[in-house]
Amino acid sequence: MRTPVVMTLGMVFAPCGLLFNLTSTLAPGWRLVKGFLDQPVDVELYQGLWDMCREQSSSERECGQQDKSGYFEAQPVLVARALMVTSLAVTVLGLLLASLGVRCWQDVPNFVLAGLSGVVLFVAGLLSLIPVSWYNHFLRDRDVLPLPASQVTVQVSYSLVLGYLGSCLLLLGGFSLALSFAPWCEERCRRSRKAPSAGPRRSSVSTIRVEWPEPELTPAIKYYSDGQHRPPPAQHRKPKPKVGFPMPRPPPKAYTNSVDVLAGEGWEAAQSQDSTSCSSHPYDSTLPCDSDL
Template identity: 55%
Template sequence: MRTPTAMILGLVLASCGLLFTLTGTLAPGWRRLSGFLDQPVDTVMYQGLWTICLEGSSRERRCQVPDQWAYFSARPVRAAQGLMVASLVVTVGGLLLATLGVRCWQDEPRWALAGVAGLLLAASGLLSLIPVSWYNHVLRDGAVLPLPPGPLTVGVSYSLVLTYLGSCLLILGGFSLALSLAHCCGKCRRPRLRAPRPGPARGATQLSGWPWTQPSADNTSPRQKRPPPTGRPGPGDQKAPRPKVGFRMPAPASPRAYTNPLDVLDGEVIRGDHRGPEQRSSSSTLPCDSDL
């Protein structure tokens, strides 16, 4: 048996979702700040869940910047740290169960195990989607997520986008694997086949209500004793002619040869021809150049 398409799709989507969520969790790029008053114009700060990086004009990134505004103490950041780690753990466990359920070394997949793995992957996607949505909702709120002083430009960075995309892929992959539970439930609800009832013994004679099918003492077959139905001729009667139905098709016309009614050789004398003009005109019936 081939691996079902839903299982293959679920494994691929879940693997891509794990890669995106892992990158978004570790990379310092959830929020992007620019426009500092005491820094060069092109200085950009990237804030993540575990570290803060500062990128200057020379495109050199300096991480492990000290947190002077209690950014990591904010409730959205602390919730995101715990939920993202839990999501990664549940995702790894769901992929292990899915690998055992989809079967790469068995004849048939384990439908129930694959369905449970799909539910775990969908739950891990929800665990990562909740902190991403909350963080994006309070992204520009300085009271919830502390900001440095000054008119700063706040924007979404790449890690937040990758985490959001990975959460959606985990949910879709988990739902695709969870469809295996429908096959398992349908297999449980399938009606059992009843054993066939024992029929009559082989060679036994079944009697019916018709008089000509009952067994008789002589060797005459029942078909010979069966009386002919009313209105139909017997075997000795003459068959009446059947009326013809339809219309008569016309006979195809016979092909006619082309004849020339004019004598194009009238008045001309052909060398070696001693016949008169009347004889020549009667025999001139073949087409020639004048017909064209």
């Protein structure tokens, strides 16, 4: 199985946060004091949780300076020592749990163990963020964090910045790993839904079955089988309705001619006509006359 993105981000952010917090805890650079009136201008004093270093001209550095102002007995310094060491120990424990839960030579990660490691790393980030923020709040307060008697300039040094970065990375890495609980919670919810109930449940809504009449299919679909169209049976045939109205038919009409072709063809007319002509009509000229018979 491919490692989820949230686990990968957590495994990247958490070791970086551990490295920054370790450097911040051991390095003498929480506060930078300079501008001493009785010393050269380029003299700077770096104060940390465990040691003080005096630096001049950025080349000569002497650590193990004597604390004359009671800086190491200040409450923010003592609390920062305890909480930073505790944060480092909790971070190591969280990384150990994360290494066992994320992969540990298994195909499927252990989501519960990975999520638990995220919670542990998130707590480690809080344990380191609290002393860093508290120390920064009283950075220029002479009553809480003592300073030399002369007027000096106080600034934030690199160890305090590294403490902020390490704490934020631990918070992000822990939150990212804590998101590994999501697949585990989803699986638990799915199992609880699939679990059978104690007794049969009676439905509060009654089911009514309604049978609707099937629509009559067209003949092209209803009587089509084996690739051939078949005519519907006689009982399913319906007479086609007649559309329109009957047209009146004209009465039968005989052929009429305004000229009476039989006029003058009687016996009396034949006696009175000239023997050379048989009829006065032009289309009777082809008939043989009586004289020729």
